[in-house]
Amino acid sequence: MSFFETSTRNLLNGEAAAGVKHHVALSVVGPDRLSESGYFRAKIVQEKLIKNGTIPYTHCSGDAIF
Secondary structure (H helix, E strand, C coil), X not given: CHHHHHHHHHHHHHXXXXXXXCEEEEEECCHHHHXXXXXXXXXXHHHXXXXXXXXXXXXXXXXXXX
16 A cells, blocks of 8 residues: 555656646556455555646556456
């Protein structure tokens, strides 16, 4: 979890400092449906940080295939 929080904050801060106009986030479909997984809980946190940021964004969610 800490990795996703720290790396996302660092990325968003770096983007803002560099004048990035649009953020593209890669994610998975429905992480909230598998919240018992630490990875999916971290993806939920990552998505919230991006959503609450100041840079316009697009989420690209793909299916996780196991």
